[in-house]
Amino acid sequence: MYFKKMELFGFKSFAEKTELMLEPGVTAIVGPNGCGKTNISDAIRWVLGEQSAKQLRGGKMEDVIFNGSRTRQPMGLAEVCLTMDNSQNVLPVDYSEITVTRRLFRSGESEYLLNKVPCRHKDIIELFMDTGVGTDAYSTLENKQIEMILNSKPEDRRFLFEEAA
Amino acid sequence: MYFKKMELFGFKSFAEKTELMLEPGVTAIVGPNGCGKTNISDAIRWVLGEQSAKQLRGGKMEDVIFNGSRTRQPMGLAEVCLTMDNSQNVLPVDYSEITVTRRLFRSGESEYLLNKVPCRHKDIIELFMDTGVGTDAYSTLENKQIEMILNSKPEDRRFLFEEAA
Amino acid sequence: SREYFESTFKQVQQNFSSLFKQLFEGGEAEMFLTNPDDLLETGVDINVQPPGKKLTNITLLSGGEKALTAIAILFAIFMVKPSPFCVLDEIDAPLDDSNLNRFNRMLLEFSEKTQFIMITHNKKSMEMANVLYGVTMEEFGVSKLVSVKFRSAVAA
Amino acid sequence: SREYFESTFKQVQQNFSSLFKQLFEGGEAEMFLTNPDDLLETGVDINVQPPGKKLTNITLLSGGEKALTAIAILFAIFMVKPSPFCVLDEIDAPLDDSNLNRFNRMLLEFSEKTQFIMITHNKKSMEMANVLYGVTMEEFGVSKLVSVKFRSAVAA
């Protein structure tokens, strides 16, 4: 299983519809400070079901919707679609390709879709349960976490193994 | 006032007597990972009176004494001397040059000296009170602190101003 | 379950020791349970010994040594349970050139089972990637993606 | 004392706004007291607006923007009460090339009143220093100092 494509629209600083084609192996993302690199990583966490605004560096979930700039008005919707290859049936569904979509409206209404069919948040979480791809897995690592893993008390490090067990 | 010289002996990875001549302006310290750069910054904090082993990344204060290597035995003493220019009488003593010395023996005994005359920890702390040089001042900045200053609650940021007031 | 935790832990423990030696080109590292009699509550602690140094607690390690040790832990877990996907956000920043090279070599090996997105400012790390994207903000406040290089993993 | 806190705060507040504009080459930043009626308990909060972006809370800033903002705070305090001495330990690591240049330029200005020790892996930062020391561990586990460059501040 691997991620093939991600489409962002109105998510954080990605006001324009943006398409990121992905391949197996290593994809490097570069650019000046504040240009939107970590926002891409936030988009992946969000579409996979992240419920904590703080984990996405915001105060409230609405902070993920494009908030405007000097030349643009704020948008009313954030949408991220993530397409995955499932030819080896890692995910327990009968499709060789799966697209997960998440939308959030300024009104607070949120939508999830699996291959364009509306579903619940719970369905997304269950889909990725135990695959190692998901919001509670260790699939994002930054310097803050390195301090946390190494400086925390031994009892706090158990979560790393329980995840893998 | 500026720091003119620092001598380390048996402090952390500085097993050999080491002399660091300092000038006004900017002194850059470079070198591979784990070679001892941040240990130099710890030495400055320590000689100025730091009492918390945790602030020096250790478990107990004894962790600052050279602990041995593949080819050397652990040492029994850590000593740091810091010589400062005081020609403008920023520090309330009648010397144009001041050397602060701190020693710690494995036995747990510790010594402080001011221009080679034994003194107490309290004398060192009082000497630097209100000068902006000292262990509780903001005179060391690393990435961990940046996260702390910006992510802490507004009430927690007061200490930055009280220091300067 | 208890047995499962124990067997996973033993595998990660072994992987961690060997990956640490590879990343540090020597030295020793050991992971152990603080309370092996109570598998449901026990903590996990780590002692490390970078090459030529004495065994120390991980809090005495330098910034770069800590980053490399954490990477060894992450990859040790991936060997037991590969995650299909992982984002690394500037974790190569604290590394000096020789550690950076060892890290990038290991990353390439693990990228056969795990797909990585690596956010970096390091030119050496950019060179080893299969695909390279640049993000710009020509229009203030609005991110735009620019694809810089596409070398298919197969051709490499 | 209360009056002293208030007058210090007002000066730091002004300095911070102008230093932020210099480091970001534009934008706005504002520091304010969360409870100005109670000077003994009040917190200090910050709103920033990088050039061309909307006003945001500092938690939404990027890694590099946060580092630059924290540097503006530190220097704003130094303008009110210069510290004779300061160690900066790899705080230039999250900065891209153009922010690094602006930071180094400002550091040089402040180094007239404050003596800085800057631990860095960045070649550009090494170049601007008056004195450059290398630390090596030829003998495993034992640090040794090598003086690389001594350009007296006066001659520069």
Ligand SMILES: Nc1ncnc2c1ncn2[C@@H]1O[C@H](COP(=O)(O)OP(=O)(O)OP(=O)(O)O)[C@@H](O)[C@H]1O
């Ligand atoms: N909802 C939003 N609408 C518009 N812009 C946003 C929104 N949320 C965050 N941003 C902007 O995104 C920028 C941060 O982007 P990001 O953290 O991805 O930067 P980065 O490329 O990772 O930079 P660095 O190299 O400094 O880490 C901030 O300047 C912030 O103002």
Ligand SMILES: Nc1ncnc2c1ncn2[C@@H]1O[C@H](COP(=O)(O)OP(=O)(O)OP(=O)(O)O)[C@@H](O)[C@H]1O
């Ligand atoms: N008491 C001690 N005796 C001997 N060595 C010690 C002692 N305390 C710390 N060390 C060693 O010092 C090293 C850390 O040095 P330091 O943190 O200064 O590295 P650094 O040059 O800052 O590296 P980086 O670039 O990775 O931050 C560790 O490897 C540690 O083992």
Ligand SMILES: [Mg+2]
């Ligand atoms: Mg970032």
Ligand SMILES: [Mg+2]
């Ligand atoms: Mg260091």
